[in-house]
Amino acid sequence: MFDFLEGYDVLGAFWTTVQLTLLSAVGSLIWGTLLAAMRVSPVPLMRGFGTAYVNIVRNIPLTVIIVFTSIGLADIFRVTLGAADDFEALSFRLSILGFVAYTAAFVCEAIRSGINTVPVGQAEAARAIGLSFTQVLWLIVLPQAFRSVIGPLANVLIALTKNTTVAAAIGVAEAATLMKEMIENEAQTLAIGAVFAFGFVVLTLPTGLFLGWLSKRLAVKR
């Protein structure tokens, strides 16, 4: 029944999807946290930069960004990311760059909304008993903010998992690329569609359930 799978590396393609997701997740978490730090900083110029970045990047389609990394960064600016001759590795790395640039805007917003859920009174009380800025941040605000950020961040992670299919636009050999190839060459359209749909359900369902459970468990009851 599943002989149409023969000759295709479906697991390998999904492994690439997983790699894209995890590497982009780490990158966008770092860059997104930096952006969030700028957006809540007391320096107006940093706040302005953070706001501008988020509003610009969120309104550009991810596809435009991914295609730009290939046609713009690689072809025109000769960005090689340490993989000058290896086309596969280059498009893989370029797509991660694109995902990080795009997803960081959403991570930034998730973290900022997490910080905003901490009541001002918490920080005011902390300052009133004489804690310094770093103490307020590390002991009072961040522990509470982190807990309320898990839910929104889980949403961003799941959206990112689905978004990695856009890498197909620049020929990264991930799930959507393989599905396009298989669906064009094999007769079992429906079965192929079902296999790939199932793959994504398997990737997103446990993540969603686990992180959802975690965010409920850790939520600060107010």
Next chain:
Amino acid sequence: MSSVLYDAPGPRAKRRNIILSVVFFALLALLAWWIYRALDDKGQLEWALWEPFTESEAWTTYLLPGLGNTLKAAGLSMIIALPLGAFFGIARMSDHRWVRIPAGAVVEFFRAIPVLLLMLFANEFYARSTDVSTDDRPLYAVVTGLVLYNASVLAEIVRAGILALPKGQTEAAQAIGLRKGQTMTNVLLPQAVTAMLPAIVSQLVVIVKDTALGGVMIGFTELLNSRGTLAAFYATVIPSFIVVAIMYIILNFILTSFASWLEGRLRRSKRSTGAVLGAEDVEELNAAEIGGAYGSGASA
């Protein structure tokens, strides 16, 4: 100005903030200079590359028809997805298990799948099983993919909109003897639609952004696809990307502003129940939130 993190700055904090501003400005200037140099190095600032965009031909032949197709696909998808979404959203709240569970399964399934897979599948399906002409097929495929995905997101928006209404609305409707269907169509839905409006407009931004996928992957001649044709004709790569990105930003900015204006207006309105679904709720619903495992706590 005071926030959760910092108090109104004193003299020392003011001095530190000024120093940080100067350092950050220097970094930004350095970045800008570096980008300028890179552009200049590759000759991307030459007037010849930018000139096409000052002439009407580039706009009337490539960009505006592309933008038109983007809007057409997005509009069609929204119009078809709305009733479907309303149907599944309401079905999911049915009292009958045999209606509620299948509807829930359909909604969760299509939200868990990347919209690109749906488009690819629809494209191949139309090619093999229908006699849709090759010219129309990309539009059909893009709209089908977007409808399947967005109907399931809209179903969740509808459900959240109805659940956000105060319980008293249902209770009052039942008290005056309305049947379940009447309660839904005469009392809950009209109010929920108002509450959902900002969320629906925000979802339109997601749809507009997703149309670009169809341009690259199945040859639908929307804005991003037209950029490729234009870039090949005028041999202008970076400028074309910048122009197209700005077009998307302006379009989506208008939609986002309209959504938040609606949201603010509805929140202030005295006639409504105060139940509003905003942009933040939409973001949450777009990530497959399977089985409603989490949600309310996150956006509070």
